Amino acid sequence: MIDKKDYFKQVLSLGDFSKISSYIETTYGIQLPNNKLNMVQTRLIKRLAEIEKPTFKDYIEYVFSTSGKNELQNMVDEITTNRTEFFREIQHFDFLKENFSDKKDKVKIWSAGCASGEEPYSIAMLLHHHNIDCEIYACDVSVKALNEARNGEYQEREVSPVPEAMRTKYFTKVQDGYKVNENIKKLIKFYHINLLDNTYNIPNDIDIIFFRNVSIYFSSANQDSTFIKMASYLKKDGYLIIGVSENMFNKDLPFKKLKFSIFQKSE
Numbered sequence: 001m002i003d004k005k006d007y008f009k010q011v012l013s014l015g016d017f018s019k020i021s022s023y024i025e026t027t028y029g030i031q032l033p034n035n036k037l038n039m040v041q042t043r044l045i046k047r048l049a050e051i052e053k054p055t056f057k058d059y060i061e062y063v064f065s066t067s068g069k070n071e072l073q074n075m076v077d078e079i080t081t082n083r084t085e086f087f088r089e090i091q092h093f094d095f096l097k098e099n100f101s102d103k104k105d106k107v108k109i110w111s112a113g114c115a116s117g118e119e120p121y122s123i124a125m126l127l128h129h130h131n132i133d134c135e136i137y138a139c140d141v142s143v144k145a146l147n148e149a150r151n152g153e154y155q156e157r158e159v160s161p162v163p164e165a166m167r168t169k170y171f172t173k174v175q176d177g178y179k180v181n182e183n184i185k186k187l188i189k190f191y192h193i194n195l196l197d198n199t200y201n202i203p204n205d206i207d208i209i210f211f212r213n214v215s216i217y218f219s220s221a222n223q224d225s226t227f228i229k230m231a232s233y234l235k236k237d238g239y240l241i242i243g244v245s246e247n248m249f250n251k252d253l254p255f256k257k258l259k260f261s262i263f264q265k266s267e
């Protein structure tokens with residue numbers, strides 16, 4: 001039996017890293033430049049130990065074999081970045097409240113790249129708090145992150161950005177933190193979606209898409225193709241919100257810029 005400490009001595013070669021990064025970009029559109037090698041090595045060492053593969057070479061041979069198909073998703077879960085927080089980039093939530101407060105019909109919102117759920121729960125709490133009828137679709141490529149999102153349980157420091165009134169109204173205190181109440185959970189449907197797919201299991205009458213801090217990991221070509229596909233799921237004059245560190249400048253896409261990081265569908 002291999003001593004567990006020996007797993008943490010393993011080094012991911014550039015050649016083996018290239019096999020992983022090539023698969024991730026081809027399959028999911030996520031770019032992993034060579035400066036991410038150490039990050040990938042650190043995140044995958046736990047998988048070596050978990051399934052008792054003595055080296056990265058053994059692990060990669062297994063992952064890309066017929067018998068390793070289940071491990072592929074575990075690898076993707078470990079590698080993909082799921083950093084998020086409640087009410088991140090608050091100006092986008094202000095825009096949502098200002099533009100949909102008077103809407104009589106149900107507001108349909110898509111949180112694309114929802115990670116562990118903080119974004120769709122923030123949207124749901126805000127709209128419910130202002131008596132706006134809504135239905136939210138949330139997706140991610142990571143099964144692990146989606147399971148955390150569906151569970152809806154967060155540590156105290158993670159819910160600190162939530163206004164106190166909403167925290168009291170929409171969370172229940174549990175031993176290790178806070179759990180989202182069912183009246184908010186029921187507003188959200190979670191999906192496992194690869195944004196590189198040709199079609200998505202999402203309704204095509206969405207009012208607003210939150211696609212924030214995801215496209216920065218895509219190549220320019222994959223960014224454009226994803227934006228175009230997303231436009232087809234928006235209502236006429238629907239909105240697309242991207243992260244404040246992202247841009248759609250100088251792109252021939254079916255959107256017009258309203259303000260920084262906020263776009264509206266155009267013909």
